[in-house]
Amino acid sequence: MKMETVHSEYENTVVLVTGGAGCIGSNLCSKIAELNAKKVIILDDLSAAYKWNIPKARNIIFVKGSILDDEMLRRVFKEIPDYVFHLAAHFANQNSVDNPEIDLMVNGMGTLKLLQYTQLVNVKRLVYASSGCGVYGLESRIPFEEHDISISLHTPYQVTKLLGELYTNYFYNLYDLPIVNARFFNVYGPGEVPGKYRNVIPNFFYWAMNGLELPITGDGAETRDWTYVEDIVNGLLEMGIKDEAIGEALNLGSGKEHRVIDLANLVNRLTSNDAGIKYIERRNWDVKHRLLSSIEKAKRLLNYKPEIEFKDGLKKVHEWFIENWENIKKTAEF
Numbered sequence: 382m383k384m385e386t387v388h389s390e391y392e393n394t395v396v397l398v399t400g401g402a403g404c405i406g407s408n409l410c411s412k413i414a415e416l417n418a419k420k421v422i423i424l425d426d427l428s429a430a431y432k433w434n435i436p437k438a439r440n441i442i443f444v445k446g447s448i449l450d451d452e453m454l455r456r457v458f459k460e461i462p463d464y465v466f467h468l469a470a471h472f473a474n475q476n477s478v479d480n481p482e483i484d485l486m487v488n489g490m491g492t493l494k495l496l497q498y499t500q501l502v503n504v505k506r507l508v509y510a511s512s513g514c515g516v517y518g519l520e521s522r523i524p525f526e527e528h529d530i531s532i533s534l535h536t537p538y539q540v541t542k543l544l545g546e547l548y549t550n551y552f553y554n555l556y557d558l559p560i561v562n563a564r565f566f567n568v569y570g571p572g573e574v575p576g577k578y579r580n581v582i583p584n585f586f587y588w589a590m591n592g593l594e595l596p597i598t599g600d601g602a603e604t605r606d607w608t609y610v611e612d613i614v615n616g617l618l619e620m621g622i623k624d625e626a627i628g629e630a631l632n633l634g635s636g637k638e639h640r641v642i643d644l645a646n647l648v649n650r651l652t653s654n655d656a657g658i659k660y661i662e663r664r665n666w667d668v669k670h671r672l673l674s675s676i677e678k679a680k681r682l683l684n685y686k687p688e689i690e691f692k693d694g695l696k697k698v699h700e701w702f703i704e705n706w707e708n709i710k711k712t713a714e715f
């Protein structure tokens with residue numbers, strides 16, 4: 382069955398999105414604004430996002446500030462949000478290995494603070510952005526099912542993403558806060574600006590459009606469950622309104638896996654890049670050969686159904702790169 386796409390529940394509501402200037406957040410905010418929310422409040426410190434990429438609409442309010450800053454938190458919670466989507470994070474694995482203390486501050490303390498403020502207002506839902514790559518380990522069975530998590534993880538980011546779930550569960554258990562843990566798998570799409578700590582897809586496009594070889598960290602046979610951001614946004618919107626999701630962790634993936642080498646070849650073909658690929662050393666924390674979600678639970682509880690095929694999603698990313706190339710060239714940092 383096709384997913385519900387109306388989402389009239391968001392009409393005339395106040396929605397707070399932390400990290401709303403980021404890749405997933407900017408897409409989510411644009412969508413909620415289109416659904417005629419009264420206010421979509423973005424709280425983002427722009428530590429990993431750019432002004433030009435902040436979504437704009439009459440009902441979007443951008444507040445530049447950190448989830449660690451009480452004054453900013455008081456300011457946004459004064460608006461009494463009906464829904465909170467907590468997407469702000471120190472992103473991601475390599476960044477956390479290089480900066481483990483900031484990672485713990487933002488993803489750990491920041492999440493705790495956000496939950497404390499959320500608990501003071503009567504929210505319909507708090508949706509927390511967790512990570513499939515974060516919570517499943519080498520011993521988890523593929524495809525990853527929600528109960529099969531690991532406590533033997535490989536980066537501080539994975540540790541703090543899991544920690545976030547432990548905190549949301551604690552607020553659910555002790556205070557009945559209506560939380561949902563959304564476990565994303567390798568999200569990609571328009572809105573993700575390439576950079577040193579960004580995901581492979583925007584970086585491959587950036588290098589390919591600069592005529593460079595695409596570096597593969599490993600043997601290229603590794604697989605990932607790349608999921609188009611619009612499918613993630615639909616899943617998040619469902620998590621906000623389906624009561625069956627309260628207190629649950631749910632995978633949001635594509636339920637399909639693709640090899641890194643095939644991604645590289647597709648990007649080179651789309652961008653007419655003749656430079657090819659090169660193999661470089663695997664990063665020592667990058668130990669998972671395969672990432673693949675089971676999306677059965679999300680299908681059952683949310684009617685979730687990812688719709689964008691990988692090749693089509695990549696074409697959309699390419700179009701977005703072409704449209705925004707000047708800004709991307711100016712801001713991408715490596």
Ligand SMILES: NC(=O)c1ccc[n+]([C@@H]2O[C@H](COP(=O)([O-])OP(=O)(O)OC[C@H]3O[C@@H](n4cnc5c(N)ncnc54)[C@H](O)[C@@H]3O)[C@@H](O)[C@H]2O)c1
Nearest residue numbers: 400403404405425426428429430447448469470510512568
């Ligand atoms: N993109 C993925 O593949 C993926 C996979 C699993 C989980 N996630 C999670 O989803 C969420 C969104 O991911 P994304 O890809 O959009 O990442 P992103 O880095 O584009 O977005 C995160 C946003 O948080 C902001 N931010 C960072 N520290 C902050 C702070 N202290 N206060 C306020 N804002 C702050 C950044 O400026 C950025 O705009 C994150 O929580 C991430 O851990 C993403």
